[in-house]
Amino acid sequence: MENITLGQLENFMVWLLGFGGSTVAIIAAVKKAIEKAFKPINQKIDEVDLNATKNFLVRTIADIEKSGVDDVTKMRFFEQYEHYQKLNGNSYIKSEVERLQKIGKL
Numbered sequence: 322m323e324n325i326t327l328g329q330l331e332n333f334m335v336w337l338l339g340f341g342g343s344t345v346a347i348i349a350a351v352k353k354a355i356e357k358a359f360k361p362i363n364q365k366i367d368e369v370d371l372n373a374t375k376n377f378l379v380r381t382i383a384d385i386e387k388s389g390v391d392d393v394t395k396m397r398f399f400e401q402y403e404h405y406q407k408l409n410g411n412s413y414i415k416s417e418v419e420r421l422q423k424i425g426k427l
Contacts, residue, residue, distance in 0.1 A: 374404055374405045374410070378414050382418075382421065389426070
């Protein structure tokens with residue numbers, strides 16, 4: 322230990338900083354590549370999620386208009402409606418919900 326020079330310590334620090342910087346750069350590049358590769362899959366999942374949510378809402382709106390639904394279904398409807406709004410769904414469902422609320426069915 323007593324034979325370590327400042328030059329050796331400096332070289333080790335330079336190597337350590339270089340190794341750390343390289344590791345961070347490689348991790349960032351791999352992360353970016355993975356995100357780019359999964360982007361189409363994530364978009365497809367979002368599209369399927371939006372359509373499934375829309376189908377549930379439309380079906381439940383039809384049931385509400387036809388014969389009404391129980392309280393649990395209404396709670397689930399509002400959960401899905403909030404989710405649908407976060408997905409930036411179409412406004413025709415919003416119009417129907419407002420109309421049903423106005424006439425007291427929701």
